[in-house]
Amino acid sequence: MKNINVYGSGCKNCTNTAELIEKTAKQLQIEIKLSKVSDLQAIMEAGVVSTPAVTVDGKLVHAGSVPDVQTVKEFFS
Amino acid sequence: MLDWFTYFADWVTYSLFKLSADSKFADAVHFFIEDTAKILVLLIVLIYLIAVVRATLNPEKVRYYLQGKNRFLGYILGSIFGSVTPFCSCSSIPLFMGFVSARIPLGVTIAFLLTSPLINEVVVVMLGSLLGLKFTLLYISIGLALGITAGFLVDLIKGERWLAPFLAEQYKRDDAAPVLEYQDKVMTLAERHQFAKKEMLTIFIRIWKWVVLGVAIGAVIHGAVPAAWFGEHLGDRQWWSVPVATLLAIPMYVNATAIVPILESLLLKGVPLGTTLAFCMSAVAVSLPEFMMLKQVMSSRLLILIAAYLLVALSLLGWLFNAVNF
Structure with missing residues (x-):
């Protein structure tokens, strides 16, 4: 199971990103553990500079925009 | 090249709508059609082109470049990067923290954050199409100068004292700053096109209605308010008009896009350049929601100092330009 974190201060793009990941995972029937991280200090410690940012199992895979579906699918592989 | 829009407006106003060329109403209609068409077309084309060029530039890359640079070079680079780096305004806070944690001097970070809204592609394209090169x-x-000076001043007063404690701590640490790594992203032309198309659509959908609204207000002023009124009330003899314009502009952050066409018609009516510049910059730079957001990472004291700096600097600039009468 993949541990996925979405980092963001709670803006619309960040919520959209989390929803898109959840939806895509459900479609592909992949089990994931999704957490939304909005604590400032935690965002800084993750090394995130632009939000929304996504980490998979602790590795930063995307930052700065809502990813497209294709990119999200690559998170799971 | 921009003449095309004048011919187009001529044709719509005088041939299609059959309005008489010497009426005030026709004048306003002409202004409205010419400006809306011109701004919307230029925005679509230029925002797309700008986005193609800067597709690979992002805050991570800027942070990598700025780390460990000389302070003074940093203010200049910070301002320039601030004006050209695309990022969502909801990223301001993470960006701020990311710069601080890389121990980029606070002044350099502030220079970046101040120029970023001030020089953005929408405002620049609109100014260029309406008010000239x-x-x-x-x-x-x-x-750029405002950003560079702000950065220098913030470091001069040791502004990092007034950051939120967990950030102020970063500058107090003795260990070396974490060394950043950055892998440059290679983008194909097709990927750049995708990025630019998305960026252009997002911006266009967000602002087109504000453009139309702004031009409509500009057109009403153009057709209905006599130039003499402005000369009497907002001319260069009223020294107080500059700081008043600067203050009045603060709530206008709601939409800077709508302001540019209004400014065009004010300038045409003879409102002095300095007053107009001060108003425009204040509207774009002093955004209340942005300041509220920054309160999470710095004390009100530092924020108030920054806001006061902007208001004073813009008033001085306004007076200067009114005095030399460009």
Whole structure:
């Protein structure tokens, strides 16, 4: 199971990103553990500079925009 | 090339609508059609082109470049990067923290964050299409200078004292700053096109209605308010008009896009350049929601100092430009 974190201060793009990941995972029937991280200090410690940012199992895979579906699918592989 | 829009407006106003050329109403309609068409077309084309060029530039890359640079070079680079790096305004806070944690001097970070809204592609394209190249270049140079000076001043007063504690701590640490790594992203032309198309659509959908609204207000002023009224009330003899314009502009952050066409018609009516510049820059730079957001990472004291700096600097600039009468 993949541990996925979405980092963001709670803006619309960040919520959209989390929803898109959840939806895509459900479609592909992949089990994931999704957490939304909005604590400032935690965002800084993750090394995130632009939000929304996504980490998979602790590795930063995307930052700065809502990813497209294709990119999200690559998170799971 | 921009004449096409005048011919187009001529045709719509006088041939299609059959309005008489000497009526005030026709004048306003002409102004409205010419400006809306011109701004919307230029925005679509230029935002797309700008986005294609800067597709690979992002805050991570800027942070990598700025780390460990000389302080003074940093203010200049910070301002320039601030004006050209695309990022969502909801990223301001993470960006701020990311710069601080890389121990980029606070002044450099502030220079970046101040120029970023001040010199953005929408405002620059609109200024260029409506007020001409000279005004736009003037605006960009002043914007950069404002950012550079702000950065220098923030470090001069040791602004990092007034950051939120977990950030202030970063600058107090003795260990070396974490060394950053950055892998440059290679983008194909097709990927750049995708990025630019998305960026252009997002911006266009967000602002087109504000453009129309702004031009409509501008057109009403153009057709209905006599120039003499402005000369009497907002001319260069009223020294107080500059700081008043600067203050009045603060709530206008709601939409800077709507302001540019209004400014065009004010300038045409003879409102002095300095007053107009001060109003425009204040509207774009002093955004209340942005300041509220920054309260999470710095004390009100530092924020108030920054806001006061902007208001004072813009008033001085306004007076200067009114005095030399460009």
